[in-house]
Amino acid sequence: MNAPALIVIDMLNDFLRAWAPSSRQRLVQSTNALVGILRGRSRPIVWVRQEFQPDLRDAFPEMRAKGIRITIQGTEGSQIVSDLAVTPSDPVVIKKRYSAFYGTTLDGILTGLNPDGLILAGINTHACIRMAAIDAYQRDWEVILAADCVDSYDREHHDISLRYMNGKIASVMSNEEIRRMLAPTD
16 A cells, blocks of 8 residues: 555544543544645545534434434534644535435545555444445445554453454554555555
């Protein structure tokens, strides 16, 4: 993989405000470091965020049944954390389900960007990251999970998900390993 796109998933206020400040800060800093690595090589960054209508008509069945109101359109909670290095030219994809691909414009954006693989970052490893990785794999993308930049509120399922995906549908790599992989070979 020489010319990947980075896809950052669900780094949203509603999700991250409940995290311990140190965990949140570490994840944001690591993600910004990875964004910097990719921008330094003129590679695209695509941000993906979950968002639902105020009446929940487009939300998960569980959310509708239980009245769970999270990442609601027009609220600060549905926005990407302001500490992240998003630029106005970065594509932003709105999703309604776990996968960044399901019912979104991501396939079309990737066609226009023409990467040779995908690096995934964001939360939650056991849900949205795993589903996006599986859907990317099903589309024949080479997938890297950025180990320093994926996390979950559920440590057990985070670890299990990384073990399950590594070497099968994705490679798990640190920011430093990704930086070395993308280093010019003069």
